[in-house]
Each structure stands twice: as C-alpha cells, then as structure tokens.
Amino acid sequence: MFNLPNMKRKKIRMAIAEDHQMVIDVLLSLLHKHEYFKAVIITTNPQELLRQMACTPVDILFADITMLYRNGHELANQVKELFPRIKMVALFEKGQDNIVNTMIEEGTIAGYVLKTTDKQTLTKALENMIEHIYINDKTLNEMPNPTTVRLRKVTPETTHLTDRELEVIRLIEQEYSNKQIAERLFISERTVETHRKNIFRKTKTTSVIGLIKYAYVHKLVSIR
Known part of the structure; x- marks a missing residue:
C-alpha cells in the first residue's frame, strides 16, 4: 500500500x-x-x-x-x-x-x-x-519493478496495422456499424468482424472507446 x-x-x-x-x-x-x-x-x-x-x-x-x-x-x-x-x-x-x-x-x-x-x-x-x-x-x-515509469531503454514495438484495418478503424470512429462498414468496403460482415478482432489484438485495446483513444493518440484518425 x-x-x-x-x-x-x-x-x-x-x-x-x-x-x-x-x-x-x-x-x-x-x-x-x-x-x-x-x-x-x-x-x-x-x-x-x-x-x-x-x-x-x-x-x-x-x-x-x-x-x-x-x-x-x-x-x-x-x-x-x-x-x-x-x-x-x-x-x-x-x-x-x-x-x-x-x-x-x-x-x-x-x-x-x-x-x-x-x-x-x-x-x-x-x-x-x-x-x-x-x-x-x-x-x-x-526502482526494483518500475512498471511504466522507468529509465530502462524503450524496446521498439510495431503494431503492424494493415491499410484495410486502418480503413476499418476510421469507419468505427465515424460510428459505422459492421453492416455499414461491410457495404462501404464491399466486404462481408464476417470479414469486418475478423478485422475488428485483429485490430483489438494488435492495438491491445478491449473496447471501441479504448480503440478510438488509441487512434487519436497515434493520429490514425483526425480529431474533428
């Protein structure tokens, strides 16, 4: 404590x-x-x-x-x-x-x-x-266990989001549903769902709010 x-x-x-x-x-x-x-x-x-x-x-x-x-x-x-x-x-x-x-x-x-x-x-x-x-x-x-505030050097980490995943993120930020994203990108809703799962995994987020925050911080979308 x-x-x-x-x-x-x-x-x-x-x-x-x-x-x-x-x-x-x-x-x-x-x-x-x-x-x-x-x-x-x-x-x-x-x-x-x-x-x-x-x-x-x-x-x-x-x-x-x-x-x-x-x-x-x-x-x-x-x-x-x-x-x-x-x-x-x-x-x-x-x-x-x-x-x-x-x-x-x-x-x-x-x-x-x-x-x-x-x-x-x-x-x-x-x-x-x-x-x-x-x-x-x-x-x-x-510090014995400095967690996120530390002086050890940063190890580079790449998210490797694809161009298609970036498109999906931008549409999610615009409040598009899976069906609307599928229609917009001419893909199936199942494919959209797969993209969403991969996006959450790569960005280490667990909710749409967390994903949008990540997108803003990393300038993947423009703040309106």
Missing part, C-alpha cells in the same frame, strides 16, 4: 504540457481522484509552460516528448537549467523510442510514460516513482 508519512500535508504538484486533450483528460481524471497528486499547471504551449512554472511551484513535469525534444530538446534543457529540482517525465507514443532513449542516455528526463498506459498501471507507476524519489531519495533506474 502506498504511504507517504512525511508528506500528508503537502500534495505532489504536477505540471502537464501536452497537445492532445484526451491525454490531458486522462491524467486529470487520475490526479483528481488521488489524494497525493495535484495538477497546478496545464498547457499546450511550451513557452507558456516556462512562464507559469516561474510563478507556480512544481515538483514533477509531465510533458509530451515532442515538446521536450523540440529544436534539439531545447525546452527540456531550459527546464533543467531554470528549475533543476523539477523531475521531468516524458509522455511518448510508440514510434518515438529513439528520442526517449537519447534523453535517457543524456540524463535529461527522470522517466517516461507511454500515452496508451491504462489508469490503474499509470497510478501504480506514479506511486512507485514518488515513493522512491521523495522517500528513499532514489532515482527511477534504481
């Missing part, structure tokens, strides 16, 4: 810099329900982030890795120089493994989180991270 005996009177203050509203919503939902975490800065603008951090104390920064790595990870270096005590955790998507690994090697970030991580796993990872950083004064790479 997670326990912070010396920090009961003070929440962990977090800044979120992310350009996907769905990811922000997931993080806010998680932090809102947890007694030890509090989001004090939320922004989609890197420069606005620096301005707000100069006025608002922050313990941990969650930031989209493309923001941190912009122009040779200029933002990450600015944060590290201006606010050296703040721990940076990169939010990344599959396919950005090289950037994550570069920042790990350079010691720029304290950890990373895959954007498609489910709430329960993310909560556990956050708790482990806070406990080791603030209680035992250890860095994340010393």
